[in-house]
Structure formats: structure tokens, C-alpha cells
Amino acid sequence: MAVNFGKMLYICKHFGKKFTSNKGNLPRCGVVPKFPDLEIIALSLTVESLSIDSENLLFSKLNSDYKTDFPHLISRRQYNDRRKYLFSLTEKLIITGLYRKVTVPLKTVITAAINCMLHTDQTCSVLIPPTGFFMKILSLFI
DSSP, X not given: OHHHHHHHHHHHHHHHTTTSOTTSOOOOSSOOOSSOHHHHHHHHHXXXXXXXXXXXXXXXXXXXXXXXXXXXXXXXXXXXXXXXXXXXXXXXXXXXXXOOOOOOOHHHHHHHHHHHXXXXXXXXXXXXXXXXXXHHHXXXXX
């Protein structure tokens, strides 16, 4: 999990530069947290990508198996509060990284839609994979 977290943190830092301070936090008054905002987001995205549904399981694993990898780990309550507070920044990072304007020939879209309809009885969406830098980063997880 620590390796995946490191990769996700790298992605968050790359796309979060213009939204956060040099320490990885949103600008706000008060004490600078020891566990930066970008690390909260990276941990949240890592947990989702690893399909860990239970926060109880997550924090018990972090506190037992990964204590040295996360020396400034916060409590579960603080994690939840800050994750809710950072939801808009998480959305901005995802939108910045994943959704880019891509020009695709109409023939490609129609072919994909026809193939999809032939293989299922349901309505389907045509998704265009991300390109460029973010695609290279995503290939690290595959």
C-alpha cells in the first residue's frame, strides 16, 4: 500500500501545485497540519483504488503494518473531517488530471457505440481514455 500511496501522492502533487501551498496544504488560517492535505487526498484515492471499504480495517492496518510509512498519521475522525473539507480539491485534481479535451474522429465513436450495442442490451457510454502524462502515470499501476 505504501508504494501505491507514493505513486498517488506524486500524481496529486503534480496536479495540485496550482491549488496548494508548497507544503501541500490549502491556504487557511491556523496551525499547518503535519499530515498535509495532498496526503489526505492521496491516501483517500489509494484506498479507493485498492477497494478497501472499511475505514476501521484501513486504520488498523495503517497503525500496525505501516506505522513507519505514515509517521504523522492522524485519527480516523480527523481523516474523515478533512477528507470532507477537501472534497472540492479532490474533484479539481481529478478533473485536471483525467478530463482533457480530446478530438476523436466520429467514425471511431460510432464504431465503439455499435460494438457496445451489439454486445449488450443496455445503454452504454463511450469513454475516451486519458492521454499524455496522466496516462503514463496510470500505467504504473497496471
